[in-house]
Amino acid sequence: MVENTYGFLVDVSRCIECGGCEVACKREQGVERGVNWRKVVTVDEGVEGKEEHWPMSCLHCSDAPCATICPVDAIDQRDDGIVTVDEDECIGCGYCIYACPFGAPQFGRDGVTGSKGVMNKCTFCVDRIDEGKEPACAANCVTGAILAGDMTEITDEYKERVAKTGKPIVSP
Incomplete structure (x- = not known):
C-alpha cells in the first residue's frame, strides 16, 4: 500500500455540471470520443433540494484494487500515490475494470x-x-x-470551506 500524497477532493456544492472538467481532460490527454476519464454524475436527479453533480474520475486509491488484480503488473502506483498504466505491458484482459468500484479503467468505444x-x-x-x-x-x-494536488494542502482547503459553510463536502 502506498501512502497517497496526491489526490482529489470534490466540493459538490460548487459543481454546476458545465462539463469543463470533462473537456479539459479530453483535450489534455487526447481521450477519444465516447470515453470519459473524468465525468460528471448527477445524483438524486429531479429531487428538489437534493440534486447534486459529482465530477468523478480515478481516485488513485491508496490500496488500488486495479493494480492488485492486474495479472501482468501493468498498473503501478508511484511513490506519490498516482496510479499509472503501462500501455506496453497491458494485455487488455479487463480484470481492472471489474475490480474498480468507481468505473475508472476504460476501453475505447470499439473495445x-x-x-x-x-x-x-x-x-x-x-x-x-x-x-x-x-x-x-x-x-x-x-x-x-475540483480540488487536486497534495492531500495535506487540499485537506486544509476542505476544512476552510467546511468551516465557512458548515456543510461537509463529498469526496467521491
Whole structure:
C-alpha cells in the first residue's frame, strides 16, 4: 500500500455540471470520443433540494484494487500515490475494470483504447504534476469544485470551506 500524497477532493456544492472538467481532460490527454476519464454524475436527479453533480474520475486509491488484480503488473502506483498504466505491458484482459468500484479503467468505444487494445484511465495529468501544475480538470474548473494536488494542502482547503459553510463536502 502506498501512502497517497496526491489526490482529489470534490466540493459538490460548487459543481454546476458545465462539463469543463470533462473537456479539459479530453483535450489534455487526447481521450477519444465516447470515453470519459473524468465525468460528471448527477445524483438524486429531479429531487428538489437534493440534486447534486459529482465530477468523478480515478481516485488513485491508496490500496488500488486495479493494480492488485492486474495479472501482468501493468498498473503501478508511484511513490506519490498516482496510479499509472503501462500501455506496453497491458494485455487488455479487463480484470481492472471489474475490480474498480468507481468505473475508472476504460476501453475505447470499439473495445480498445487507441490501436493497442489496452485499458487506460485518468493519469492525474502526471506530466502536469511533474511540471508543478495541477491536473487539467481542476485547473479548468470554473467554480473551483475540483480540488487536486497534495492531500495535506487540499485537506486544509476542505476544512476552510467546511468551516465557512458548515456543510461537509463529498469526496467521491
